[in-house]
Amino acid sequence: MTGAGFLLDLHRCVGCGACVLACRIENGRVETAAWRRVLALNLRRHPAGPTYFLSVACHHCEEPACLKGCPSGAYEKRPDGIVVHHEDLCLGCRYCEMTCPFATPTYDDAKGVMSKCHLCAHRVDAGRLPACVSACPTEALRFVAASTTGAPIAGAAALVPGFADPADCGPALRFLAPAGTRRAELFRSLEEALKR
Amino acid sequence: MPALRTIRTVCPRNCYCTCGMLVTVDEGGRIVSIEGDPENPATVGHVCLKGLSYARREAYPDRLLTPLRRSASGSGFEPVGWQDAIGEIAERLTRVRDASGPASVLYYEGSGSHGALGGLSMAFWRQFGGCTTTFGDLCWPAGLEATRLTYGVNFHNHPALTVQSRLILLWGHNPAETNVHQWRLILDAQARGARVIVIDPRQTDTTDAADMHLRPRPGTDAALALGLAREIVEAGFHDSAFLEAHAHGFEEYRQRLDGFPLEHAASITGLDPEEIRALALAYAGTKPALLIAGFGLQRHSRAGQTMRAVALLPALTGNVGIAGGGWQYANLASHCLRPLTLPPEPAASRAIPVSQVARHLESLDGPPIRAAWIERGNPAAQNPAAHRLRDALARLDTVVVVDQFMTPTARLAHFVLPAKTLFEEEDLVTAYWHPYLQWRAMVLPPPGEVRPESEIWRALCERLGYDTSYFPADRESFLQALLPVGCGFTLDDLKSHPIDPSANSGVAFADRRFPTPSGKVEFASDEAAEAWGVDRVPDYAPLGEGAASPARGRFPLQLLSCKTRDRIHSQFGNLDWVRGVERPHVLDIHPDDARTRGIADGSRAAVWNDRGRIELTVRLTPGIRPGVVHVLEGWCHDGDPDVNVLTAEGITDMNHGATFYECLVEVARA
Numbered sequence: 001m002t003g004a005g006f007l008l009d010l011h012r013c014v015g016c017g018a019c020v021l022a023c024r025i026e027n028g029r030v031e032t033a034a035w036r037r038v039l040a041l042n043l044r045r046h047p048a049g050p051t052y053f054l055s056v057a058c059h060h061c062e063e064p065a066c067l068k069g070c071p072s073g074a075y076e077k078r079p080d081g082i083v084v085h086h087e088d089l090c091l092g093c094r095y096c097e098m099t100c101p102f103a104t105p106t107y108d109d110a111k112g113v114m115s116k117c118h119l120c121a122h123r124v125d126a127g128r129l130p131a132c133v134s135a136c137p138t139e140a141l142r143f144v145a146a147s148t149t150g151a152p153i154a155g156a157a158a159l160v161p162g163f164a165d166p167a168d169c170g171p172a173l174r175f176l177a178p179a180g181t182r183r184a185e186l187f188r189s190l191e192e193a194l195k196r
Numbered sequence: 197m198p199a200l201r202t203i204r205t206v207c208p209r210n211c212y213c214t215c216g217m218l219v220t221v222d223e224g225g226r227i228v229s230i231e232g233d234p235e236n237p238a239t240v241g242h243v244c245l246k247g248l249s250y251a252r253r254e255a256y257p258d259r260l261l262t263p264l265r266r267s268a269s270g271s272g273f274e275p276v277g278w279q280d281a282i283g284e285i286a287e288r289l290t291r292v293r294d295a296s297g298p299a300s301v302l303y304y305e306g307s308g309s310h311g312a313l314g315g316l317s318m319a320f321w322r323q324f325g326g327c328t329t330t331f332g333d334l335c336w337p338a339g340l341e342a343t344r345l346t347y348g349v350n351f352h353n354h355p356a357l358t359v360q361s362r363l364i365l366l367w368g369h370n371p372a373e374t375n376v377h378q379w380r381l382i383l384d385a386q387a388r389g390a391r392v393i394v395i396d397p398r399q400t401d402t403t404d405a406a407d408m409h410l411r412p413r414p415g416t417d418a419a420l421a422l423g424l425a426r427e428i429v430e431a432g433f434h435d436s437a438f439l440e441a442h443a444h445g446f447e448e449y450r451q452r453l454d455g456f457p458l459e460h461a462a463s464i465t466g467l468d469p470e471e472i473r474a475l476a477l478a479y480a481g482t483k484p485a486l487l488i489a490g491f492g493l494q495r496h497s498r499a500g501q502t503m504r505a506v507a508l509l510p511a512l513t514g515n516v517g518i519a520g521g522g523w524q525y526a527n528l529a530s531h532c533l534r535p536l537t538l539p540p541e542p543a544a545s546r547a548i549p550v551s552q553v554a555r556h557l558e559s560l561d562g563p564p565i566r567a568a569w570i571e572r573g574n575p576a577a578q579n580p581a582a583h584r585l586r587d588a589l590a591r592l593d594t595v596v597v598v599d600q601f602m603t604p605t606a607r608l609a610h611f612v613l614p615a616k617t618l619f620e621e622e623d624l625v626t627a628y629w630h631p632y633l634q635w636r637a638m639v640l641p642p643p644g645e646v647r648p649e650s651e652i653w654r655a656l657c658e659r660l661g662y663d664t665s666y667f668p669a670d671r672e673s674f675l676q677a678l679l680p681v682g683c684g685f686t687l688d689d690l691k692s693h694p695i696d697p698s699a700n701s702g703v704a705f706a707d708r709r710f711p712t713p714s715g716k717v718e719f720a721s722d723e724a725a726e727a728w729g730v731d732r733v734p735d736y737a738p739l740g741e742g743a744a745s746p747a748r749g750r751f752p753l754q755l756l757s758c759k760t761r762d763r764i765h766s767q768f769g770n771l772d773w774v775r776g777v778e779r780p781h782v783l784d785i786h787p788d789d790a791r792t793r794g795i796a797d798g799s800r801a802a803v804w805n806d807r808g809r810i811e812l813t814v815r816l817t818p819g820i821r822p823g824v825v826h827v828l829e830g831w832c833h834d835g836d837p838d839v840n841v842l843t844a845e846g847i848t849d850m851n852h853g854a855t856f857y858e859c860l861v862e863v864a865r866a
Contacts, residue, residue, distance in 0.1 A: 011383070012380075014372045014379065014401045016244060016761050017245045017762075017778075018242075018244055018248055020245075020773075020777050021245050021248035021249055021251075021773055022248055024251075025227075025228070025230065025248060031772075034776060043780070044784075044815055044818065045817060045819025046818050047819075051399075051404045051819075135231070135243070136242070137242040137244055138379060179386075180386075181406075182406070182409070183405060
């Protein structure tokens with residue numbers, strides 16, 4: 001069994017932020033912090049490395065640190081892998097913010113509780129794609145449904161340079177490496193350099 | 197759960213995409229979702245971040261919802277009712293007209309919102325006795341004219357055919373930021389094996405994904421095109437059969453190429469000769485090859501001849517009239533609407549070049565400009581010589597600005613009238629990349645005191661006792677009557693799906709018929725010579741203010757002010773949602789250029805020339821060509837640095853365009 005999650009094609013993502021805005025609209029994040037972020041790597045285009053973007057939200061980990069770090073049981077790992085935060089159970093203690101290696105949960109000042117991406121579970125349950133995936137104009141961000149076969153996605157990597165150390169959480173997010181002659185070469189050399 | 201309505205509409209911004217949209221609103225008039233319209237075959241199912249940001253923009257706290265009048269103290273604005281606003285504006289305009297003539301009033305309309313009803317303003321001005329308008333365009337006119345002179349008309353292949361290309365050459369074009377739907381198709385083509393090659397002095401999101409990238413000196417594209425053509429002909433890679441049947445003036449053109457041997461083209465463009473040769477062989481040796489030119493390489497005084505030189509390469513290689521090939525600049529297939537019925541143009545009317553508004557506000561005589569009406573535009577930030585334009589506007593007797601937000605232009609007004617959004621008035625919207633005419637629906641009623649511009653003009657006509665029969669009694673039947681005679685579709689059809697009104701099969705010039713004077717592709721054009729005084733054959737001449745000009749002694753850096761995905765010019769840049777995801781606003785400078793000036797990354801730098809000076813934060817950018825610096829245009833809110841205080845009021849060699857990218861500057865530590 002592999003849980004539901006996102007797949008990001010680093011060649012197709014242009015870091016435009018449409019996913020961030022689609023999430024804001026769908027989840028009513030109007031004046032509060034966005035649940036999704038786009039991290040730009042090497043926007044100055046230093047020749048030693050490639051330029052690409054990481055569109056990230058919650059990674060719906062196999063072993064969610066937020067859930068483990070929550071004293072009030074506000075987090076739930078659904079059978080399909082989606083990690084849901086229940087606001088009504090949240091103390092607002094912010095432990096999850098510290099335990100999550102990606103600092104994914106955000107504190108909502110007005111309400112005094114945490115909140116985070118729930119993979120648009122309400123849409124997924126209705127057979128629809130998460131709002132961010134549906135909106136992505138280059139079809140770089142994709143949704144991978146929970147699978148009982150557990151077969152890995154061809155060519156997909158769990159880690160890329162620029163992505164935080166996931167500790168033992170087992171994030172469900174997967175990446176497809178950048179292509180294009182020059183960018184692919186730079187990406188490989190960056191991976192090699194980081195391994196050393 | 198409140199009842200939801202989903203309405204098909206279209207984004208009318210000045211943008212390649214003109215996305216079909218499905219907007220869902222609840223009973224309270226709140227937008228609950230914005231999605232791409234799957235019925236639009238070019239923008240299938242997606243909109244960009246700007247389209248999504250309408251959900252925030254529509255009811256943004258800063259939106260203007262009532263007419264405003266400059267307060268008596270002169271500092272700030274106060275709300276005023278429509279009746280008083282219209283009455284006072286009518287009185288002030290007629291006073292200026294009666295004292296100095298109708299041409300002493302400038303009517304300036306920008307490209308901020310596309311739709312057929314925008315033209316109704318002239319129903320007022322012509323009854324007013326005329327006015328001063330602008331001619332030309334700040335954006336793209338030289339390339340349009342170059343294409344028309346070469347191929348007879350501005351059509352190109354349907355976007356969906358992009359995936360059939362085996363090589364895509366993007367020339368001065370950055371679709372990853374400025375046409376994200378086209379970018380999706382280019383990535384699809386690349387995934388199917390197409391090579392993607394980009395010509396751009398900057399490294400961009402587009403060049404990052406490319407298989408090859410050339411960074412010529414800005415303004416030398418004509419020399420590159422002619423140098424490439426010479427290599428192609430030398431190698432025998434030109435399509436002799438196509439040229440024999442469909443080229444006019446090829447021999448003259450061929451002689452012109454003798455002046456551009458590889459080494460010469462390389463020394464002008466600053467490229468390696470081998471790069472040029474490799475590009476020539478790749479482009480001419482792969483079929484079908486698609487050449488897509490952006491607007492950037494025609495934002496200088498040699499624009500028309502440059503674009504003619506570039507536009508001929510697809511014809512030279514026989515890539516015209518085939519799927520997966522072609523020349524793409526702009527596609528006007530949807531520009532089919534019948535003209536509005538308007539009063540006759542009064543003799544007192546006159547027009548000034550749109551790239552020279554500041555100069556004419558300062559010095560125009562017979563009569564001088566004393567009042568201005570500005571709508572759908574933000575010239576105080578977006579036109580060349582913006583600071584002079586601002587000063588000149590501030591000296592006028594009366595300035596009226598119609599806008600949704602308090603822009604730098606609106607701040608200078610005596611009256612600011614609240615503008616509708618795209619959701620608040622029906623209209624018909626044409627496009628310039630895909631061929632579709634689209635229906636813009638009324639999704640929501642205008643909030644507060646907001647009125648559509650067409651209603652503002654009607655109110656002014658009523659106030660002055662003018663004939664109001666030019667205005668729609670009923671907008672739907674009015675717009676229905678603008679559809680071309682015998683087009684075979686109705687407004688109801690348009691409401692259900694976008695329509696390509698042209699008879700094109702999807703492949704432009706599939707029949708090899710070119711509506712030029714010769715009926716062929718014009719490698720030499722008498723019309724170009726007669727209309728614009730340029731050489732019959734495309735040629736290269738150095739820019740007056742470019743890499744090879746004497747002014748480089750004092751101002752050695754070429755400044756580009758390019759577009760990004762975060763804004764359409766200065767629109768959207770005021771929204772918090774957009775600011776949360778936008779590109780940093782910095783001066784891009786090559787580390788070598790920074791080092792010689794003692795400028796550190798992240799420090800403040802001054803950028804100046806004889807026209808103006810701005811300060812901003814430096815980003816050392818190895819990806820930009822040395823000798824070139826770059827600032828994103830369109831950031832003009834809350835004291836942002838204003839790049840257009842640096843740009844010049846030049847005019848392109850054809851069709852009255854602006855010369856934003858012909859701009860030398862010097863940079864130093866601030």
